Structures are given as structure tokens and as C-alpha cells.
Amino acid sequence: MRIGMVLNHRIPPPDIRVEKEAKTLLDAGHEIHLLLEGSPGREREEQYKGMSLLRGVVMGPLREKYHRYTFNFTFRDRMWRRAIGDFASSRKVDxxxxxxxxxxxxxVSVGRRLGLPVVADLHENYPAGLQVWYESSLKKRTIYNFERWARYEREVLEEVDAIVVVVEESKERLVGLGLPADRIYVVPNTASRDRGSMPIDGEIVDRYRGRFVLAYIGGFAPHRGLDTVIRAMPAVRARVPKALLLLVGDRNEPYRRYLQRLAGESGCGDAVEMTGWQPFEKIWSFIDASDVCLVPHARNPHTDTTIPHKIFQYMSVAKPVVVSDCPPLRRVVEDSGGGLWFAHDDPAGFAAAIIALHEDEGKRRAMGEAGRNAFLDRYNWESTSGGLLRLYERLAYRDR
Incomplete structure (x- = not known):
């Protein structure tokens, strides 16, 4: 089939989820055309990792701001509707x-007009995500109002032909909204067995030698649970003097300042290091330098129905993980034996997990190996992407 994907942001930088899906479909013999947002100075059309890109929507800063507010009030966007229609027609997508x-x-509007099936690929629980991505109470009462977005989600998903979600918990949520289970395909957010050529930077690894490194890699925001981890560090350091909390990421300056202030007030500022945002090719070096890797998300309707790619990256290189009790995280850790979980927002529980792993090197190694074995067996992209292929087999059969 000739598949027309639509993405409302830019590539590059890479979008790992989109690129994994595209590669799987390309390898199965499909064509992938991708409509996405462009920017001044970028090529309008480009071949990228086997995909044929069309940067069909370009907005300047003022237009983008106007667009954001008008769309969030109306859930309509003439520019994108026109771009999707032109894209679908010119690329002759199926x-x-x-x-x-x-x-x-x-x-959906374009699909119905042109007689095309529409697949909704839900990377996360978007209405719930808006409640944790933004802190403004005014915006959450108006343009990001949960009830408005939840109603929009339910109405539009009733009109699509198939839905892709990343965890079983997300499918259960949608079935609870009355959507048919047989139209929902779980395609987990796992990592590929082949991570390509990513050499380890020895300078980064040597920098942390001799420390017991607890690594978190990703964005900074209240729902990430990093405040709980920092509050736990005094108790951790009392038993593990060489413990270092290594936070690799950022892109939220106010929250980073809050975490720095919290670390200072907790008396553990010298045991917390924030590297700032790092190039993707450096990430594996920070993981290699770590003893334990963290996914300490705070629980809420968003984090309870999604799972980050990073937990599977950690497992792939035999790093024991400590995660919060968000259902998808806890389920993977309990099933794999690849780490420990703690009750979210419980610094003492987090500290106890870290101390237990520090005091038993054999347990750390065994959990790391168990996680890697589970990754190789059933938590890798090659093993979990079958739902995506079945979806398109069904659509292709229907169109014969």
C-alpha cells in the first residue's frame, strides 16, 4: 500500500516512533509518504530513511501562535486540512x-471525501497529557480543558478505521470509552534490537568512574517524578556516600531551576548533576556510565496509560531499572525481573530500592541480565510490531 503519514511537527530532529513504524512498513513492501511541518529554508521535498517527505505546512512565528490558539478553541485548521487533501491526492495514497x-x-474529513481509510496512531493519552505538559491553570481551564479534549478525542476516534496505541492499558481505556476492541492495535513503544553504530565516549564513562550512578535520561517536567528522586537523595547518600543522581536532559528551564533549588534545600546539591540536553549519539555513553537507570514517573491518567521508549533502551544493555508504580512500568518490570518498582511520590520507597541494589551487586547484575533477556525475547520492536503489519494487511484485504 501507499501509506500517507501525517505528523504535526518537524523531522529532523528524529522521531524514533515514526521512524521505527516507517521502517517496518517499508520492509514489508509498503511505500511511506510523510506530510509534516516545514520551516523557512528547509527543502520542501526530501527522501529521508526510505520515506518521501513533504514539508507541506510552513508557518512563521506569528502565524504559528495564531494557529495554535484558533485550533485549540475550534479543533479545526483549514491550512492543515488543505495540506492533507493536496498531499493525499498528489501522492495518490491508499x-x-x-x-x-x-x-x-x-x-478524517479528507479521508471521507477521497474514500480513504484513516488510521489514528495515538502515541499517548493526549487529553490527559495536556494536563501535565502545561502548568497554566488558565490554559487548562480554556484551550487545554480536559473535558473539551476528551470529548473531541472520543468523537473523532469513533470515525477512524483503526487505532494504534502503545500499551494494553491504553487499549483498555479506549474500550472503556465504548470504542470497539477489534479496531484497536497495540504496538508497544519498544526499542529495536539493532541500535546502529553508536560508539561509547570513553571520556564520559571515565568521568563517572568510582561513583554509584543513578541515571535519568529525558525531558524535565513535574510528571517525570524527578522531585521525588531528589527528595530521596539524602537517605540514599547516608547509606551510599558515592551515589550520584545524573539527570541527562532538560528543555524546561523553570523546572530545572526548581530541581536545582530543591537539591540545594535537601542538602544534596553536590550529589545531583544536570548535564543539560545532549546529542542523541551521546546518550548511550551516559547509559553505559550508569549503575541503575530510572523511570520515576509520577502517576496520573497520562503516565498510567503510556510507556517511554527509554525503559527498553536500558533493558537492552542489561542495566537494572528502578521505576514508579505506573501500571505499564510496573508490569514490564515484574514480568521481566529487570528491576524494582516503588510507589510514586514516595522518596523513602525509592531510597530503599536504590540501597537494596547498591548492597547486592549480584542482584544488580542478575536483574540487568533478566531485563536484557526479556528485551531480546519479547520487549523488542522486531517482536512487538506485528500489530502494525496486521493492521495494514487487513486494510489491504478490505480494499481488494
């Missing part, structure tokens, strides 16, 4: 595959 919720209604 199906529209829309990543995430915002422009789903415009894609």
Missing part, C-alpha cells in the same frame, strides 16, 4: 495514518 490527536478530524 490510506492516511495520522500521528497523535490534534489534526485527526481534518484527516
Amino acid at each position: 490510506a492516511l495514518h495520522v500521528h497523535d490527536l490534534p489534526f485527526m478530524r481534518e484527516a
Whole structure:
């Protein structure tokens, strides 16, 4: 099939989820055309990792700000609807595959007009995500109001032909909204067995030698649970004097300042290091330098129905993980034996898990190996992407 994907942001930088899906479908003999947002000075059309890109929507800063507010009040966007229609017609696509919720209604409108099936690819629980991504109470009462977005999600998903989600918990949520289970395909957010050529930077590894490194890699935001980890560090350091909390990421300056202040007030500022945002090719070096890797998310309707790619990256290189009790995280850790979990927002529980792993090197090694074995057996992209292929087999059979 000739599949027309729609993505409401830019590539590059890479979008790992989109690129994994595209590669799987390309390897199965499908064509992938991707409509995405462009920027001044970028090529309008480009071949990228086997995909044929069309940067069909370009907005300046003022237009983008206007667009954001008008769309969030109306859930309509003429520019994107026109771009999707032109894209679908010019590329002669057989199906529209829309990543995430915002422009789903415009894609459905185009799909119905052109007689094309529409696939909704939900990377996360978007209405709940808006409640944790933004802190402004005014915005959450108005343009990001949960009830408005939840109603939009339910209405538009009733009109699509198939839905892709990343965890079973997300499927259960949608079935609870009354959507048919047989239209929902679980395609987990796992990592590929082949991570390509990513050499380890010896300078980064040597920098942390002799420390007991607890590594978190990703964005900084309240729902990431990093405040709980920092509050636990005094208790951790009392038993593990060489413990170092290594936070690799950022892109949220106010929250980073808050975490720095919290670390100072907790008396453990010298045991917390924030590296700032790092190039993707450096990430594996920070993972290699770590003793334990963390996914300490705070629980909420968003984190309870999604799972980050990073837990599977950690497991792939035999790093024991400590995660919070968000259901998808806890399920993977209990099933794999690859680490420990603690009750979210419980610094004492987190500290106890870290101390237990520090005091038993054999347990750390065994959990790391168990996680890697589970990754190789059933938590890798090659093993879990079958739902995506079955979805398109069904659509192709239906169109014969």
C-alpha cells in the first residue's frame, strides 16, 4: 500500500516512533509518504530513511501562535486540512495514518471525501497529557480543558478505521470509552534490537568512574517524578556516600531551576548533576556510565496509560531499572525481573530500592541480565510490531 503519514511537527530532529513504524512498513513492501511541518529554508521535498517527505505546512512565528490558539478553541485548521487533501491526492495514497490527536478530524474529513481509510496512531493519552505538559491553570481551564479534549478525542476516534496505541492499558481505556476492541492495535513503544553504530565516549564513562550512578535520561517536567528522586537523595547518600543522581536532559528551564533549588534545600546539591540536553549519539555513553537507570514517573491518567521508549533502551544493555508504580512500568518490570518498582511520590520507597541494589551487586547484575533477556525475547520492536503489519494487511484485504 501507499501509506500517507501525517505528523504535526518537524523531522529532523528524529522521531524514533515514526521512524521505527516507517521502517517496518517499508520492509514489508509498503511505500511511506510523510506530510509534516516545514520551516523557512528547509527543502520542501526530501527522501529521508526510505520515506518521501513533504514539508507541506510552513508557518512563521506569528502565524504559528495564531494557529495554535484558533485550533485549540475550534479543533479545526483549514491550512492543515488543505495540506492533507493536496498531499493525499498528489501522492495518490491508499490510506492516511495520522500521528497523535490534534489534526485527526481534518484527516478524517479528507479521508471521507477521497474514500480513504484513516488510521489514528495515538502515541499517548493526549487529553490527559495536556494536563501535565502545561502548568497554566488558565490554559487548562480554556484551550487545554480536559473535558473539551476528551470529548473531541472520543468523537473523532469513533470515525477512524483503526487505532494504534502503545500499551494494553491504553487499549483498555479506549474500550472503556465504548470504542470497539477489534479496531484497536497495540504496538508497544519498544526499542529495536539493532541500535546502529553508536560508539561509547570513553571520556564520559571515565568521568563517572568510582561513583554509584543513578541515571535519568529525558525531558524535565513535574510528571517525570524527578522531585521525588531528589527528595530521596539524602537517605540514599547516608547509606551510599558515592551515589550520584545524573539527570541527562532538560528543555524546561523553570523546572530545572526548581530541581536545582530543591537539591540545594535537601542538602544534596553536590550529589545531583544536570548535564543539560545532549546529542542523541551521546546518550548511550551516559547509559553505559550508569549503575541503575530510572523511570520515576509520577502517576496520573497520562503516565498510567503510556510507556517511554527509554525503559527498553536500558533493558537492552542489561542495566537494572528502578521505576514508579505506573501500571505499564510496573508490569514490564515484574514480568521481566529487570528491576524494582516503588510507589510514586514516595522518596523513602525509592531510597530503599536504590540501597537494596547498591548492597547486592549480584542482584544488580542478575536483574540487568533478566531485563536484557526479556528485551531480546519479547520487549523488542522486531517482536512487538506485528500489530502494525496486521493492521495494514487487513486494510489491504478490505480494499481488494
